[in-house]
């Protein structure tokens with residue numbers, strides 16, 4: 001039986017990248033980030049892609065990258081927060097992957113994104129309100145994951161432990 005991918009989804013700042021990297025070390029698996037692959041392919045940062053080409057263009061790139069990474073087996077996939085907006089991505093990711101939603105509260109997300117990499121969608125006058133609005137819009141989409149792990153007030157190691165606990169039941 002080929003090993004299934006471990007696919008992390010969730011809002012920006014919910015800890016997907018830190019958890020993916022630690023999990024990859026613990027499980028000795030490769031880790032792939034859809035955002036990093038898009039940046040490599042385009043030779044631009046996510047922020048530049050949004051600014052110069054727009055969100056619709058970014059989503060098309062994201063769709064292509066998801067199709068490519070879904071061809072891999074046994075890897076850890078760190079997905080951009082908006083990957084669930086295209087239902088085809090969810091279907092493809094689920095085919096040979098276990099979808100795990102890292103769920104964080106708006107307060108926790110807001111704290112986490114301070115002083116971190118630029119998130120074009122949150123570069124607004126009131127990022128807190130935007131987080132709340134997007135979280136609400138996306139709640140049902142993230143809920144399509146097979147598992148949900150709340151990340152507020154948990155360490156990256158604790159979250160990894162929870163994920164590892166899920167694997168034998170899959």
Ligand code: S3P
Nearest residue numbers: 011012013035080081082119120
């Ligand atoms: C996005 C999340 C970002 C990145 C882009 C759009 C979103 O990824 O793909 O800025 O729509 O939620 P992270 O969740 O890794 O920050």
